Amino acid sequence: MIKKFEDVTKFHGHECPGSAIGYKAAKIAAEKLNINPSEDEEIVAIVENDSCAVDSIQVVLSCTFGKGNLIFNDYGKGVYTIINRKENKAIRLSMKESFNPMKINPEFGSLKEKERNSSINNEEKKLLSKVTSEICNYIINMPDDEIFSIEEVKIDIPEKANIYKSIVCDKCGELTSEHRLKKYGKERVCIPCYESLKNK
Template identity: 40%
Template sequence: MHDHDHHHDSKGDHDHGHHHHNHGAPQTVTFEDCIRFHGHSCPGLASGYRAATAAMEALGVSRPEDEDLVAICETDACGVDAIQVIAGTTAGKGNLIIHDYGKHAFTFYNRKDGKAVRITFCRNDTSESPEMMELRKKVFGGTATEEESERFHALMHKATVDLLHAPAEKVLKIEKITMDAPKKARIFASITCECCGEPVADAKTRVVDGKRVCIPCAEGTHPAKK
């Protein structure tokens, strides 16, 4: 699986076989919702979908409305978007933590009972074939013929569908682990930067020449001050 599958899988985005919303019952979040959020369908997105659904099942949780579930992702690639949609773990809530080690490994921690699972992928199922790697180079390098481009997208689509529908034990390794609770998101008082005049969280300021300033002003990287 490649770290950034930013190519749209134009074939059959809507035939993945997942249920549509039933408005009389609690809403089920589907792979279709992940596609809408992410912008395209790809194997990377499917991997995040499988990881999140497997982890939630293993931990016995449904999509939480608050911050009880925490996701720790070891990649910043496509799968993270599916995890945000399916598990409700988001950057803004502070319960999505990214350590970009370039690994498709995802740990989910349930604050309610302290249980955690780490999800990784069986290497053979996530590795690309030599043909796929060769085509990827051409497609991303802008040298692919129309036929090669179509073949690449067909292979991407097949890999996505296979990943979505394969039995969990064929693609996933689900490991129960013991870990300390991740730190909760903190809320800081806001002050005014004495250099740019913009509001900034108190804990994120630095003192420069006796003034309390924001980090961009302290480092000379403020986007509006260049």
Template identity: 40%
Template sequence: MNIRGLFPSFEDAAQFHGHVCPGLAIGYRVGTTAMQLLGVERPRDEELVAVVENDTCAVDAIQVVTSCTFGKGNLIFKDYGKGGFSFFSRDKGKGIRLRYRDFPSLSGDDGARMEQLKSKIHFERCATEAERAEYDGLRQRLIHKILTCKIDELLDWLPLTEEPPAPARIRPSVVCDHCGEHVMETRIKTLDGRNFCIPCAEHANK
């Protein structure tokens, strides 16, 4: 799936992620929808910022689609465990937050069966080969639905009035007095006048 050639394809996202799954499909729709609603293209630098509230498969698709990455400083992770994703266009001064909905209309009766099979495969570890094949088929059907459904069946969104996160800054490094490794100065912990990296500070406080 490639929306009119405007974005990397879903296959590109799958190649980056390593496999195809419903979460990746959700992230693909989130990323493409956010960029369309904001009227922006993939940035070369930090013109677009993504703030993700989970560390699911969806985030890998968002990185591929939006070119927001940890290395560029325009992908920010907030460990909320929520299905929310915010995007800010610095150039346009606009922001939007998207969240995925419960979509029983997409999974239908398949949803309950998928949960049964998922439990047998991943938790009880007693699924037969036939059950695994059935699960894979149901999952592929759900992925197709996610990629092709009307977007308002899958996502809700609202504009944001808050300012985007501050641009990433390159910070000097400081040497940890315990392990001798270089640490970004903003991550240094000072204990009794000595500089510690976070792991060494946690160990010292035990």
């Protein structure tokens, strides 16, 4: 059963167009791949941004960093690839250039700017909340192909997450996952210590 947008808002902390976009993407993926929230690593999400949308994918598909089935590629792109391991199927959703949530209600941009500048009054706060809800509802109910280009893709399915030993860094003494340690001379050090030693 697909979770409600209210569940996303509770997790994310507030309603916003970004979380509505992510909710829409996750819902499309769940329907097209015929999947339920991932108990373990049955579903993998590869996201190409670190926006509010990713929180929705975590909630709806249960893909998380902790389980190793949420992979972040820092490309700054509105692209989400969702993989069904069991069926060896994947779909890629890419936001269309023609889709612009700011055009749904032009008031949103100016009100958000006032909020950021701490110059928004109480009446404007109420209006912003109303406008935000309207935009989110509009996005969630839009035809899928007006927001995303959607295609089934062939992809090398990522390996399941490994569990590594934690080893003490020879420099700072803090526990570090074994596969993230680097060699510096005869020492095995964590990445921050390695960068510090290298730049001396």
